[in-house]
Amino acid sequence: MVQDGITTLKMSKPSPAPIVYAGEFRHAVDAKHRVTIPSRWRGDAGGEFFAVPDPAGNFLMILPPQEFDRVKSDVEANTSIAPADRRKFIRRFYALAQLVSVDKQGRVLLPEEYCRRLGLDGEVVLIGSHSRLEIWNSARWAAATAEEDEVFRRVAGEVGL
Secondary structure (H helix, E strand, C coil): CEECCEECCCCCCCCCCCCCECCEEEEEECCCCEEECCHHHHCCCCCEEEEEECCCCCEEEEECHHHHHHHHHHHHHCCCCCHHHHHHHHHHHHHHCEEEEECCCCEEECCHHHHHHHCCCEEEEEEECECCEEEEEHHHHHHHHHHHHHHHHHHHHHCCC
């Protein structure tokens, strides 16, 4: 920008680094189907997320907007999927998605239908999964971890952990 013969550079604010969702937290779903999101997962501004049930029906995916958009981009870029199937997937994915917001107490109102379908009542487990979080029924999470332990150990060995 030039003002009074002096050139100045306009500095743009750096965008905040994306949140990495890691850890396991147990919280109760209240009677209104609200659950508290850990503060480190909310970011500075609180935020909005998209709630989408896992295609296998095991848990509720909670995706920040950039992750939600990435799914669509990845599907559109995948040429091994027929164009008609890509359109059908995107249509269904968007139809299932519901926008949820974090309130001032750090809670998200979960869609009632998804709570009923996935057994999300009482104590639930919130799982960090890098670019998204997952909300699991406690018993279903215990079964999944028991089932996945061997795979975790094997892959950890393969990558040198």
